[in-house]
Structure formats: structure tokens, C-alpha cells
Amino acid sequence: MLASICRRRLLFRIHQIPRGGGGGGGGGGGGTNPLQSIPPARNSYSSSAGADVSNSEPCPDTVSYLISCGLSPTAAAAATTGQRLRICSTDKADAVCALLRHYGFANADILRIVRSASVLLLVDPERILRPKLDFFASLGFKPRKLATAPFLLARSLDKHLVPSIQFLRGIIGSDDHLRQALHRQPRTLSSDLETSMRPAVEALRRGGLTEAAISKLLVINLCVLRLSPDRISKVFEDLKEIGMCIADSRSLYCFGVMCTLKRETWLRKLQLYTSFGLSEGEVFSAFKTQPTMLALADDNIEKKVRFLLDELKLGIHAIMSRPVILCYSLDKCILPRCAVLSVLMREGRIQRQIKLPQALLGTSREFSTKYVLKHADEIPDVVKAYEGKIKFEGFGCDT
Structure with missing residues (x-):
């Protein structure tokens, strides 16, 4: 019953917070937290919680505890030095793990969190973690997905997570589509709302996308919000160069792939496909039909095309007429x-x-x-x- 009430309150807070703002920093995971002052994407947190971290040598007791969680001795030693981690109270660390299990995290999920964000073992589980876990549970966010981006649990609930989710909900629309987008790219939620998300959306609008198209694009590839406005403009230019009109429904999928590739990578893959005897126009035509063909690793492309050509005796033009075959394992x-x-x-x-x-x-x-x-x-x-x-x-x- 208490968990249900907490979820309803959190959902109420999401709808009440103004589109551009963040709430105060007190309580509910938004108070004093040594993790929040450090950018999560850098994966270089440190904490002074209960220990002197000036010593760069691995802490034997901490290493031993991390090994008991499933880390290898090498990974455990790296965590204590790289993150300057000192676990002085195993009771608190045990309470963090117990709380994660209570919210549905499997042992493999907890191991993943401990490996990439072991500093979370130092935080107050009730004051810092529980409110955020309630928040993500209210969104239907799966624990195994949250385990892939554990530093989200180090972000302020009121100042970052709630306003970011409200902003995304306003762009994407339905909660089902919001969950789908977040499950595909959970790390994007760590991006700053004012310096990354909003400018990216404005750049998409300037590029000519409708609100409905932007919503669909974010569901396809939420990491677009991590791109700079200049990079987004360049992607629009590249789409225009290959003859892709943004009014074409396929352009969103092409955009979603191109925004994940550096321009030099895009050109290298184009050269690889043309090395099999295709013209650039034929490659672009196939790309419009099956955009993910350019998201494949170079050796993967080479291996599949060579098999289809040499073992199955298919012609390259026959392959490109159905480029989806390249995306099959x-x-x-x-x-x-x-x-x-x-x-x-x-x-x-x-x-x-x-x-x-x-x-x-x-x-x-x-x-x-x-x-x-x-x-x-x-x-x-x-x-x-x-x-x-x-x-x-x-x-x-x-x-």
C-alpha cells in the first residue's frame, strides 16, 4: 500500500512541475548527496563517506567485499582506486543490495551496478535510493534496463529526473512510447535538460520535422537528444544530399542511424559497399529501405556479403534488392x-x-x-x- 501511495505522489509531482524547471533539493533523494555534484557520464565518482580517500592504494576490506558481490579481484581493485571507494560499513552496502533486490533487481543486475557504479554502495539506501527507485517503478522502468545506466540513481530527483521525464513526456506523448524510448536508450536520461535535450529538440524543429515526427524519432532513437544542434543540422544536410526527403516516413529511421555514425564512419561504410561493385546511388537506395545496414560493423558487413556472394552465389544487386538480409545474424x-x-x-x-x-x-x-x-x-x-x-x-x- 505504501509503495502504491508513493508512486501516485511521484506521478503527481511529474505533472505539477513546470516544463522548464526543477524543484528544490531537499529530501526524497534531492538533498545532500555527494554523488550529485559529479557528472555521471564520466564514471569517475568519488565519495568521502566515512573514509579518507587520499590513499590511492586499494582498500583490502573494500576489495574483499566487492569480490563477495561477484567482481573479479582485478575489477574490485580497479573500483577502489579508480573511484576511490572505501566501504567502511558493510551494513550500509548490504542494505543497498537488499533494497535493489526488493525492487526486482536480479543478482546479475546488481553485479552490473556494482561493477560500473560501485560508489552507490556508499549512499543512504532509504533517503537517496528508495525515492528514485519508487520514481522509476512508477514509470514502469524495468530494473534490468536501469542496471545498464546505474548513475541515473545518482542524479537529483527533483532537479533532474522529474523535469527531464516531464519534458520527454511532453514531446513523446504516451507513457508507453516514453517507456519504449527509455528502455532502448536509458543513458540518454542522464543528459542535461537545458544544455542538451531542449537545444536538440529545437534543432529538429528548425530542420523541418513536425511534432509528430520528432516524437516518433525519439522513440526510435532517443540518443538524438545527446547530439549538438550543429551535428543535427549536418545530419539533415546529409539526408538531403542522398535524396531523402524529410516528408518520407523512412527518413526518421535513416536519421536515427546516421546520428549514431560519425561522418567519416558513414563515408567508410559507403566505400566498403561500393567495393563490391555497387554505385553510391544503389547503396543510398538500399539504405533508404534498410537503414540499419550502415550500422553494422565493417567486418560483419564484409563477412555476410562475402558469404552471400561466394557461398550462396547471389548477385550483389539481388542482395541489395532485399538489404534486410544483411541485418540477419x-x-x-x-x-x-x-x-x-x-x-x-x-x-x-x-x-x-x-x-x-x-x-x-x-x-x-x-x-x-x-x-x-x-x-x-x-x-x-x-x-x-x-x-x-x-x-x-x-x-x-x-x-
Whole structure:
């Protein structure tokens, strides 16, 4: 009952705080907190809580405690020196871990927090952590996602978290979409509202995006709010150069990918694709259809394209006509599916002239229904192939 009341109060506070402001710093996680004066993104917190941190040597008792939490000796020693951590009261650290478990954090989540933000073990769990955990719980924020950005728990509730969430809610709209955006990019919430988020949104507006388009873009890739206005303007220019109109619904997905790439990275990947015999125009056309093809690592692109060209004998133009295939995992998806098709060819259930791109694409359920379950009783090898127990060795020989 108490937790429910706290969540209702927190939600009320979100709606009451003015769009541009932050509340006072007292109580409820907004009071005196040695963590809040240090920028969270730097991952270099220090605390004077109960110890003299002038000594840069690892603290044996602290190292021992961190090891008991699951850290390796090396990581534990690094935490005590890099973050100048001294745990003088294991009771407080134990209380922090117990509180996290109470809010649904699994042991793996707590280990992740201790590894990247071990200084949180020094804070007052009831005064500093509980109000923020209540706040995130009221938003439906999953503990495992919060564990990927634990320094959010070091930010002021009234001065940063609440006004930032209210601002995002005003831009994105529904709470479901807000949760979706935050779960995809939780670290973005650590960005400063006035110097990062607001200027980024204004730059998107100046670029010609409607409010509805901005809302959708932030759900797709919230980290756009971490870009400078100049960088956002450059992305608009790059989209225009490749012939992408912002009125095209696909432009938001292209924008979401391009904002994660440095310009030199974008040009390098373009050169990589053209090295397979494509023109720049063909690459841009495929990118508009499947933007994530440029978000892949260079070696991943090289490995997949070479496999499709050399092993499956597909033409590069056929590949680029369905560029989504490049976003499928080679080891977990394409190879097992090829193994299944190879077994069916061997048994004469499908023709060797089957159109491979169409056969390989689609959801796991669609492929499994059409090519595995349909033949599983009579040809058990299709199940083994799909499970990776029969390896793909090409379509020209038995598997």
C-alpha cells in the first residue's frame, strides 16, 4: 500500500512541475548527496563517506567485499582506486543490495551496478535510493534496463529526473512510447535538460520535422537528444544530399542511424559497399529501405556479403534488392536456415532453383512453419539442421 501511495505522489509531482524547471533539493533523494555534484557520464565518482580517500592504494576490506558481490579481484581493485571507494560499513552496502533486490533487481543486475557504479554502495539506501527507485517503478522502468545506466540513481530527483521525464513526456506523448524510448536508450536520461535535450529538440524543429515526427524519432532513437544542434543540422544536410526527403516516413529511421555514425564512419561504410561493385546511388537506395545496414560493423558487413556472394552465389544487386538480409545474424539465422534448405533439397522436397532471398527472409515462426515443422516427422534432419546439429556445407553436396 505504501509503495502504491508513493508512486501516485511521484506521478503527481511529474505533472505539477513546470516544463522548464526543477524543484528544490531537499529530501526524497534531492538533498545532500555527494554523488550529485559529479557528472555521471564520466564514471569517475568519488565519495568521502566515512573514509579518507587520499590513499590511492586499494582498500583490502573494500576489495574483499566487492569480490563477495561477484567482481573479479582485478575489477574490485580497479573500483577502489579508480573511484576511490572505501566501504567502511558493510551494513550500509548490504542494505543497498537488499533494497535493489526488493525492487526486482536480479543478482546479475546488481553485479552490473556494482561493477560500473560501485560508489552507490556508499549512499543512504532509504533517503537517496528508495525515492528514485519508487520514481522509476512508477514509470514502469524495468530494473534490468536501469542496471545498464546505474548513475541515473545518482542524479537529483527533483532537479533532474522529474523535469527531464516531464519534458520527454511532453514531446513523446504516451507513457508507453516514453517507456519504449527509455528502455532502448536509458543513458540518454542522464543528459542535461537545458544544455542538451531542449537545444536538440529545437534543432529538429528548425530542420523541418513536425511534432509528430520528432516524437516518433525519439522513440526510435532517443540518443538524438545527446547530439549538438550543429551535428543535427549536418545530419539533415546529409539526408538531403542522398535524396531523402524529410516528408518520407523512412527518413526518421535513416536519421536515427546516421546520428549514431560519425561522418567519416558513414563515408567508410559507403566505400566498403561500393567495393563490391555497387554505385553510391544503389547503396543510398538500399539504405533508404534498410537503414540499419550502415550500422553494422565493417567486418560483419564484409563477412555476410562475402558469404552471400561466394557461398550462396547471389548477385550483389539481388542482395541489395532485399538489404534486410544483411541485418540477419549469419551464425544464428542464415546458416541454420541454409542447412534446413540444403536437407530439403537433398531429399527432393524443394527445388535447387528455389529463390534463396525469399526463402531465407521472414520471421523465425514463418520459416519454421514452412520448412521445418512441415517436414519434421518424415525428415528429422530438418530439426537437427535448424538446431545447428547439422552444419551447412553448401547446396552442391549432401549435408
